[in-house]
Amino acid sequence: MNDQPERTGWLLAVALTVQFVVALDMSVVNVALPGIRDDLGFAPGGLLWVVNAYALAFGGLLMLGGRLADIVGRRTTLMAGLALFGVASLGGGLVGSPGWLIAARAVQGVGAAALAPVAFTLIAVTFPAGPARARALGLWGMAAAAGGAVGVLAGGLLTEWAGWRSVLLINVPIVLAAMAAARFSVPPDRREGPPARLDAAGALLVTGGMTALVLALVHTGTHSWGSATTLTALGVAAVLLVAFVVVEQRVAQPLLRIGLLRQRSVLVANLFVLLLFSGQFAAFYFTSLYVQQILGYGPIRAGTAFLPFCTGIVIGSLTATRTVARFGVRTLLVAGGLLGAAGFGWFRLAVGVDGGFADSVLGPSLLASVGIGLCVVPMGTAATTGVAAREAGMASGLVNSSRQIGGSLGLAVLATVASHTTDAEGGSGPAGPSALVSGYATAFGVAGALLAVAALSAALLLPKRTEPVVAGAAASAESPVTAPRGDRTRLP
Template sequence: MDGVRSGGAEPTGEGRAGGAAEDGPGAGEKHARWLLSVALTVQFLVSLDLSVVNIALPDIRGDLGFRGEGLLWVVNAYALAFGGLLLLGGRLADLAGPRRVLTAGLALFGLASLAGGLAWSPGSLVAARAVQGAGAAALAPVAFALITLAFPAGPARSRALGLWGMAGAAGGAVGVLAGGVLTDATGWRSVMLVNVPIVAFALAAAARTGPVGTRRRAGARLDVAGALLATAGTTLLVLGLVRTPDHGWTSPTTLTSLGGAVLLLAAFVAVELRTASPLLRPGLLRGRPVLAANLFCLLLASAQFGAFYFLSLHLQLVLGFGPTAAGFAFLPFCAGVVAGSVLAPRAIAVLGMRRLMAAGAVPAALGMAWFAATATADGSFPVSVLGPSLLCSFGIGLCFVPLGTAATTGVAPGETGMASGLLNSSRQVGGSLGLAVLVTVAVHVTGDAAGPAALSSGYAAALWAAAGLLAVAAPTAYVLLPPEGRAVAAAAAPR
């Protein structure tokens, strides 16, 4: 694997820890391997905690005495803090340095996980989940930025981005499985405490990496006004979206939240256009690859997050799977993502970013349509789950490498955290938006009816809508991404 690069500038000074960054032949390659292991562990951890707690919710309700809709805040507190702070986390990585933000984020995440595992009341668990989300908001942009900073554009970065996509898919799938297994075996507290040893490994691996990042630019400072507006606006946006299943799209609660989010984000754009050191430089989205990557990610996450929700319900409420069996049923999806991610580095050399992203979205959409067509009360695992899981996930796996490449094309080394925070924000907002829209579709179709047949009709309608979102993603990538020349393809080719 290619050695760590510093983006053409001197290290930040955050770099060498405990003498682990020793010089000498092969040191760069060894540091690159440790750096990649940190990035993959962080990506796995963040994806794991987006799903690991869901199956444990009934046990949490009984043990801590949640009432009414309070249980939803175990999920929503994490989502709100995570989505609201992603842009700030990405920019802090640029200004303070990836290593400092990585260490702080891991420590915060680990302590919050420990507190959550020891929670004694509904409020203490919700607070711990919110702090977890804040830690994840620092970690998710750093995981992606570490790869783009450490590996030069070409085959090494393509392989690393493929592994990054695999780690995210594995975290989501293992989260569903581990949530069921751990809850059944040792109780719900273990789904929080399982993060602690993972965080400890990531901190130990981070101590063995060499210098990462670029020298802080003279006069660079944190855009405090932009950070406050972006955090408040994004948080209010996610809050409005996650509450639409309970309040509806036209309720005063939803309209107030979404309207307030629009005003705050408009103010954020106005501030960013005037500040010398913006949290998100508006010109970043003028680059067609960056714009295409974020729109594609928004559509992909809208379909994938919502589909996972409905597939989990279909497996348990319609097909009669238990929590652990439902977790195992998601493993083929993980296998398909791994297969697509393994093939993607070679495929991007032949097809380029534009064609590969569009090509990956096609089997993803067809697989999702297969899910929808077979989501019936008398469905079987091989036909209704296994086949569509492999097809859909293979297409999604093909997309991760070109998506990551496009998101950082033309981005300066000092703005990789900014670009990463933007991409992760698109993913989180897309997931919340997709879930809200697909739940609305399902409820509209199901109505007041009950029973497996009625539920499966609503789930199928939501899955058809998810297939439509993926079908839109393919031309979005093909139209917005510029054609690539032979030099780009040659640079990306594995050697």
């Protein structure tokens, strides 16, 4: 009896679980921060590092994590990442001091940096181009969105019912289940051709550059854009990343083959991801502030306010799965970007001091999330078009880095924009509800503009019409990850 379909189903379940838990841990601790502060005695300003330690390690190591999957093997990278993530979660839930908790969160970020790219890679190389991959990518997008949104709700429920430590310890049984399923479903790593070598110089440069960039962005909440701290971190990031590009063009087996970005589909996909998540992450942040600080929601009720977003992502992703073969990548990216932009524009008009969930949150959330859901499948398709399976981890690390940097950059920039608007409205005294809402509304407007620019980039830079996706054989270690021929156009 052929058990390949069953194994493939379990492999998909593993990839979705990994994506869900990585996204979950970006947001699940936020609601638990007050309890963590009171229990462990964090000093003022130190609590932010419970969040930043994860973001820094995750963002800084994504490119390296993606390439490791290509070099040492996808199954090996997956199992090591799960083990590291699980041990760090267990340790974080048992620690008794601020320093150890921050260290545990950093190690979680290291594990997540290995897991996020390999989850995407497993889908790209396992499912043939066509309906099968479209369905898998749609579910992958739903898992990512659900993880981020459920994290807020789960953080509130777990903290209230079982204490803050439970938000970390809950990862342990999830990781153990994923490891058991992975041992059954993920094929053993095979060595074909000459052994690949890790580009050590490139790994050091891109890790240092990405870490410096994320550090600069997450610190803009406490240091202005023009401060010596921010400018120094940005300068270091620029120098290291430029050096990385130079080195990658001179080594035989680069961490990132720069020629990958000469493929129009890959380049536009990463630009689209950068812009989309710049707007989306920031908009979610300000939605959370609005429902808690203006509408007066508690943690659990604030979490439930994000459920319409999960619903919209599901609707958009399912629609894209069923229509990408008919309409093509370009059309769905443009339509999704414009719908998302309209949703955030609606937020800008709807939020108010006297607003409520039905008139200020529900409609805009559904419209924006349906648009974002429409983009998930075509983004994944475009990001892997024409990429050899042996470089799938490289492409996955790149698109995940674009997503992480986009989210950090958008949040930093829009937080500054909102703060300036609030200060201008509120004068010299403490900001009142009206001034806060003005700041939030401005941030939503900028988020909508970013998604509109993303849609414009897809409209101008992608081919006018992609050919229908046709199901085919799974990619081999040497064959390209197949995709519509219309997406194979290269930049001049």
